[in-house]
Amino acid sequence: MVLQDLGRRINAAVNDLTRSATLDEKAFDGMVKEICNALVEADVNVKLVMNLRTSIKRAVNFKELAPGVNKKRIIQKAVFDHLVSLVNPHNSPYTPKKNKANIIMFVGLQGSGKTTTCTKLARYYQARGFKSCLVCADTFRAGAFDQLKQNATKAKIPYYGSLTQTDPVVVAREGVEKFRKERFEIIIVDTSGRHQQEESLFAEMVEIQQAVKPDQTIMVLDASIGQAAEAQSLAFKSTADFGAIVITKTDGAAAGGGAISAVAATKTPIVFIGTGEHLLDLERFQPESFVSKLLGMGDMQGLVEH
Amino acid sequence: LTGLFRNVVGGKTLTKADLQQPLQLMQTHLLEKNVAREAAERLCQSVETDLLDHKTAGFTSIETTIRESMSKALTRILTPTSSLDLLRNVTSTTSGANARPYVISIVGVNGVGKSTNLSKIAYFLLQNQFRVLVVAGDTFRSGAVEQLRVHVKNLSALSQRENVGKVELFEKGYGKDAATVARDAVTFATNSGHGQGMLYDVVLIDTAGRRHNDSRLMSSLTKFGQLANPDKIFMVGEALVGTDSVAQARNFAKEFVDTKGKLRNNGVGMDGFIISKCDTVGDMVGTLVSMVHATGIPVVFLGVGQHYGDLRGLNVGWAVERLMR
Numbered sequence: 228m229v230l231q232d233l234g235r236r237i238n239a240a241v242n243d244l245t246r247s248a249t250l251d252e253k254a255f256d257g258m259v260k261e262i263c264n265a266l267v268e269a270d271v272n273v274k275l276v277m278n279l280r281t282s283i284k285r286a287v288n289f290k291e292l293a294p295g296v297n298k299k300r301i302i303q304k305a306v307f308d309h310l311v312s313l314v315n316p317h318n319s320p321y322t323p324k325k326n327k328a329n330i331i332m333f334v335g336l337q338g339s340g341k342t343t344t345c346t347k348l349a350r351y352y353q354a355r356g357f358k359s360c361l362v363c364a365d366t367f368r369a370g371a372f373d374q375l376k377q378n379a380t381k382a383k384i385p386y387y388g389s390l391t392q393t394d395p396v397v398v399a400r401e402g403v404e405k406f407r408k409e410r411f412e413i414i415i416v417d418t419s420g421r422h423q424q425e426e427s428l429f430a431e432m433v434e435i436q437q438a439v440k441p442d443q444t445i446m447v448l449d450a451s452i453g454q455a456a457e458a459q460s461l462a463f464k465s466t467a468d469f470g471a472i473v474i475t476k477t478d479g480a481a482a483g484g485g486a487i488s489a490v491a492a493t494k495t496p497i498v499f500i501g502t503g504e505h506l507l508d509l510e511r512f513q514p515e516s517f518v519s520k521l522l523g524m525g526d527m528q529g530l531v532e533h
Numbered sequence: 534l535t536g537l538f539r540n541v542v543g544g545k546t547l548t549k550a551d552l553q554q555p556l557q558l559m560q561t562h563l564l565e566k567n568v569a570r571e572a573a574e575r576l577c578q579s580v581e582t583d584l585l586d587h588k589t590a591g592f593t594s595i596e597t598t599i600r601e602s603m604s605k606a607l608t609r610i611l612t613p614t615s616s617l618d619l620l621r622n623v624t625s626t627t628s629g630a631n632a633r634p635y636v637i638s639i640v641g642v643n644g645v646g647k648s649t650n651l652s653k654i655a656y657f658l659l660q661n662q663f664r665v666l667v668v669a670g671d672t673f674r675s676g677a678v679e680q681l682r683v684h685v686k687n688l689s690a691l692s693q694r695e696n697v698g699k700v701e702l703f704e705k706g707y708g709k710d711a712a713t714v715a716r717d718a719v720t721f722a723t724n725s726g727h728g729q730g731m732l733y734d735v736v737l738i739d740t741a742g743r744r745h746n747d748s749r750l751m752s753s754l755t756k757f758g759q760l761a762n763p764d765k766i767f768m769v770g771e772a773l774v775g776t777d778s779v780a781q782a783r784n785f786a787k788e789f790v791d792t793k794g795k796l797r798n799n800g801v802g803m804d805g806f807i808i809s810k811c812d813t814v815g816d817m818v819g820t821l822v823s824m825v826h827a828t829g830i831p832v833v834f835l836g837v838g839q840h841y842g843d844l845r846g847l848n849v850g851w852a853v854e855r856l857m858r
């Protein structure tokens with residue numbers, strides 16, 4: 228994600244303002260506008276940006292600022308706080324435990340990167356001493372099982388799937404049962420892509436979920452998603468109640484604001500980000516370092532304590 | 534759009550000041566439809582130019598006047614300057630003295646729907662009695678070859694049942710150079726020097742998804758374009774994608790230069806966009822505006838679902854109506 232670009236623009240807007248000779252309300256409004264433009268261009272939900280604009284203005288309350296105060300610091304802090312609150316859902320994700328079966332189910336829109344990320348995550352836990360495996364419950368997409376199989380084989384992760392069974396609920400149940408018996412600790416269930424407009428696909432997601440009873444459901448979101456992010460993620464949230472988000476394709480050029488809007492709308496934490504097509508291209512996600520990267524400035528970090 | 538300005542009625546000569554706020558609302562409206570800011574801003578500017586000093590018609594509010602002007606601007610931008618009749622093009626290329634297979638390749642970033650929409654195009658061509666060779670030019674992503682094999686198997690069964698066309702898969706497994714595979718496929722379909730004439734009417738080449746900021750993978754498209762020398766290069770853009778669609782369109786288009794360094798298709802690089810996953814965005818079909826605005830390349834197909842029949846031509850009126858809703 229070119230968060231740095233966005234950060235640079237926001238930073239420049241704040242600096243331009245605080246450096247200008249006349250730090251009046253008009254200049255302040257101009258800065259807020261410039262920040263909002265940058266956010267919209269980064270695909271942050273348009274309504275969210277408008278709310279952000281109002282609340283930054285309210286937080287700074289330019290008219291009432293006492294003459295002596297450090298305006299730059301107050302403005303920076305308001306901007307920073309509001310951005311942090313976007314990605315910080317104040318909700319902690321599920322952490323897998325050793326010596327038990329942790330079932331993780333993946334859901335998301337078509338082509339968002341679920342299958343690729345499943346194997347990455349299985350390998351991640353495998354490398355940390357969990358006995359990990361994969362279940363392919365996508366019986367719809369052509370070649371889905373081959374894709375998972377080839378990835379799993381490369382990563383040396385056991386997998387389960389079927390070339391003949393067409394009901395994903397059955398495959399999911401059988402796969403999870405089998406691996407549970409074999410005392411696997413991380414059992415990841417891949418599902419096909421779906422979207423809110425097609426009810427039967429959402430109903431199927433619920434059925435799979437009921438069959439495997441996941442400890443954690445993860446929604447996978449493409450970093451390039453635009454204004455549809457909020458509606459889709461809210462629909463997935465209310466139907467599958469996912470507890471974590473993975474943002475993929477962050478190695479692309481998209482700024483990721485759509486995915487961030489999904490986080491804000493669903494109050495769900497991002498747990499990992501995908502950084503490439505290869506098995507090891509997965510990173511744990513830290514909201515604080517994300518925002519400081521977003522703002523493109525180290526000195527922002529210091530403001531968090533205040 | 535709310536009726537904030539509905540009360541201003543008829544016979545008013547519009548000034549910049551009159552237009553400013555309603556145009557701002559119009560821009561926000563477009564942004565909410567997932568039109569990239571750069572395109573939304575430019576469209577609003579053109580509406581302003583169109584309406585400055587213009588006298589509103591009797592009983593017509595500024596809002597309605599702006600809506601009409603914006604609908605016109607959108608229609609203008611989305612309407613292709615020359616219409617693409619794919620079937621006619623294929624027929625004329627594959628018949629006559631210089632008959633040869635018609636070559637189409639599909640490009641785009643990761644996961645947007647290239648392979649699926651390629652299969653839909655294959656289905657469309659089969660329905661029109663053509664013989665289609667599907668080429669597994671994605672030699673990288675796990676399962677990419679098998680994915681196409683399944684599609685070809687399904688399509689083959691369909692075409693036999695309906696007794697139309699024929700379809701086969703050309704594949705060289707994984708790890709091979711895609712440009713070479715593509716060229717070999719075209720040679721195979723042409724079948725020159727072996728008698729019996731060409732074996733296939735259309736060669737449909739799939740390619741691996743690549744992000745447009747990966748210069749190594751992007752520059753390999755240039756060689757691909759030159760070796761496979763397709764009649765049409767279609768880029769799949771995804772309706773779900775936001776602002777990145779602009780850079781995607783521009784960066785893919787600029788790779789397709791001929792050996793003399795000239796951009797294909799009269800300097801625009803590619804021949805058309807397929808906007809996929811339109812069924813997943815409701816009214817937010819702004820991606821198609823963003824991509825056309827960025828490049829001047831027309832939209833040729835819309836993907837509206839995951840099944841073979843879910844491919845449509847662009848109906849400009851439909852798109853404009855959704856955007857203005």
Ligand SMILES: Nc1nc2c(ncn2[C@@H]2O[C@H](COP(=O)(O)OP(=O)(O)OP(=O)(O)O)[C@@H](O)[C@H]2O)c(=O)[nH]1
Pocket residue numbers: 335336337338339340341342343344365368371418419420421447475476477478479500501502503504508643644674742744
């Ligand atoms: N550059 C990049 N590409 C990725 C990343 N994650 C996935 N991809 C690519 O995105 C495309 C789609 O990934 P899949 O894993 O097949 O997506 P999916 O969600 O399983 O797709 P469906 O099952 O069809 O819904 C593939 O080409 C992947 O290689 C990433 O982090 N970076």
Ligand SMILES: Nc1nc2c(ncn2[C@@H]2O[C@H](COP(=O)(O)OP(=O)(O)OP(=O)(O)O)[C@@H](O)[C@H]2O)c(=O)[nH]1
Pocket residue numbers: 337338368420422641642643644645646647648649650671674677740741742743809810811812813835836837838839843
């Ligand atoms: N809802 C919907 N889904 C689509 C559409 N087109 C493609 N898809 C789905 O999007 C996912 C990805 O499609 P693919 O055709 O594999 O995409 P791709 O661009 O070839 O992906 P890579 O080769 O991995 O880069 C699949 O689940 C498709 O079924 C569409 O028009 N509507």
Ligand SMILES: [Mg+2]
Pocket residue numbers: 341342343365368371417418419420
């Ligand atoms: Mg998948």
Ligand SMILES: [Mg+2]
Pocket residue numbers: 647648649671677739740741742
């Ligand atoms: Mg593909």
